[in-house]
Amino acid sequence: MESVPSVAGQQLTDAELAWMKVPKAILAQHSPIPAVVISGRLAHCNRCSADFAVAKQRLPSGAVYCPACITMGRVTDNDRLWRFAAAPAVAKPIKMTWNGALTSAQERVAAELVETYDARSTRLLWAVTGAGKTEMLFRVLERALSDGQRVAIVSPRIDVILELAPRIGAAFASVALAVRYGESGPVPVTQLLLATVHQLLRYHKAFGLIIVDEVDAFPFSSDPMMELAVRNASAGSVIYLTATPGNRLLREVRRGRLAVSYLPRRFHGQPLPVPRVRIMKQPAVVDAKVRAIISRVMKTSAKMLVFVPAVVHLRPVQQALAQMGINSLTVHAGEPARKERVNALRTGKVSVLVTTTILERGVTFYNCGVVVLQADVPIFSTSALVQMAGRAGRSREHPDDPVEFLCTNYTRTIHAAIQQIKMLNRKDLP
Numbered sequence: 001m002e003s004v005p006s007v008a009g010q011q012l013t014d015a016e017l018a019w020m021k022v023p024k025a026i027l028a029q030h031s032p033i034p035a036v037v038i039s040g041r042l043a044h045c046n047r048c049s050a051d052f053a054v055a056k057q058r059l060p061s062g063a064v065y066c067p068a069c070i071t072m073g074r075v076t077d078n079d080r081l082w083r084f085a086a087a088p089a090v091a092k093p094i095k096m097t098w099n100g101a102l103t104s105a106q107e108r109v110a111a112e113l114v115e116t117y118d119a120r121s122t123r124l125l126w127a128v129t130g131a132g133k134t135e136m137l138f139r140v141l142e143r144a145l146s147d148g149q150r151v152a153i154v155s156p157r158i159d160v161i162l163e164l165a166p167r168i169g170a171a172f173a174s175v176a177l178a179v180r181y182g183e184s185g186p187v188p189v190t191q192l193l194l195a196t197v198h199q200l201l202r203y204h205k206a207f208g209l210i211i212v213d214e215v216d217a218f219p220f221s222s223d224p225m226m227e228l229a230v231r232n233a234s235a236g237s238v239i240y241l242t243a244t245p246g247n248r249l250l251r252e253v254r255r256g257r258l259a260v261s262y263l264p265r266r267f268h269g270q271p272l273p274v275p276r277v278r279i280m281k282q283p284a285v286v287d288a289k290v291r292a293i294i295s296r297v298m299k300t301s302a303k304m305l306v307f308v309p310a311v312v313h314l315r316p317v318q319q320a321l322a323q324m325g326i327n328s329l330t331v332h333a334g335e336p337a338r339k340e341r342v343n344a345l346r347t348g349k350v351s352v353l354v355t356t357t358i359l360e361r362g363v364t365f366y367n368c369g370v371v372v373l374q375a376d377v378p379i380f381s382t383s384a385l386v387q388m389a390g391r392a393g394r395s396r397e398h399p400d401d402p403v404e405f406l407c408t409n410y411t412r413t414i415h416a417a418i419q420q421i422k423m424l425n426r427k428d429l430p
């Protein structure tokens with residue numbers, strides 16, 4: 001099968017091909033496969049590899065659709081899927097446009113990632129928040145891109161991708177890069193793709209290297225389809241990155257099924273700040289006690305993130321801060337100006353962001369203290385608490401920004417988060 005430049009390495013439906021205006025003449029040389037195959041009471045989806053029971057998935061027309069990958073547009077047993085061979089890799093030396101230096105611990109990990117790529121195998125990079133994960137990727141990226149391989153950097157979180165894109169783009173200025181997420185339609189494969197994990201459903205054996213950042217973030221951790229999407233899109237090596245691996249990944253590591261690079265130190269060599277747990281009656285309300293804690297954090301750190309469990313808490317906290325003379329902005333998933341607001345904290349236009357868990361990971365601020373209100377609500381998982389705490393102490397000059405967990409009950413989840421941080425500080429591998 002000959003590769004077709006505009007669709008090479010992709011797997012697309014008829015609707016997507018129409019959107020991309022692929023000439024009929026090209027399709028004549030290819031044969032599609034059914035998107036959904038039914039056998040008896042079970043069905044199999046060729047796009048996402050899900051197996052499901054036919055019973056509940058019948059449309060009024062009688063067609064059976066796949067429920068697992070519906071966010072990328074519905075496919076039924078009436079739909080066809082076209083798979084196009086990836087373009088052959090043509091080696092062309094790529095010079096990285098980043099000239100920073102790695103610490104010796106980062107060097108070790110960077111070399112292990114290159115070995116993983118060379119062996120076309122899979123590896124977990126478990127590095128604490130603030131370890132300098134992105135910089136550790138540059139060498140393996142340079143290698144794969146110079147080999148002429150296509151590379152995908154994906155994450156379950158859009159914000160992680162938006163944060164990474166300019167840094168990767170700056171480090172590889174001469175490489176064609178596309179950023180894809182949300183409702184955007186298919187596009188020709190660029191050498192470097194930054195995208196949400198879902199977007200990989202449009203590719204088939206296309207990438208010589210796939211890097212999955214923040215692999216533990218919802219919904220990757222709870223959705224097996226995501227892992228299949230990565231596997232189907234891969235034609236080589238896969239590297240998973242996380243600061244807070246879930247039980248499933250750790251089990252794979254313990255059983256020897258997944259190689260791991262473990263980096264329990266931040267790039268500046270200082271331990272992670274250990275949260276202080278404050279048990280109080282009404283942590284949702286910014287009363288005198290909470291104000292005193294906030295004032296103390298602001299004395300040590302130039303910036304502060306205040307995490308709240310839900311959007312409804314944002315305004316009251318912002319108003320309470322205003323009464324204290326503290327200028328703040330609010331951020332949540334549905335906030336259209338959230339990129340600008342994150343920037344306002346970064347550049348010092350405001351000193352505080354009041355935010356939902358949307359900013360728990362993927363963002364770096366210097367000299368930033370962290371306050372988590374209602375740290376005991378179930379929506380804050382252990383890994384979410386570790387990630388939120390991980391926003392503090394990331395600069396060499398201020399490694400010990402304060403982290404405060406305010407709660408009514410000292411829950412098992414809070415306990416587990418603090419144990420995990422202490423364990424990382426001892427450099428133990430569980």
Ligand SMILES: [Zn+2]
Nearest residue numbers: 045048066069
């Ligand atoms: Zn599917």
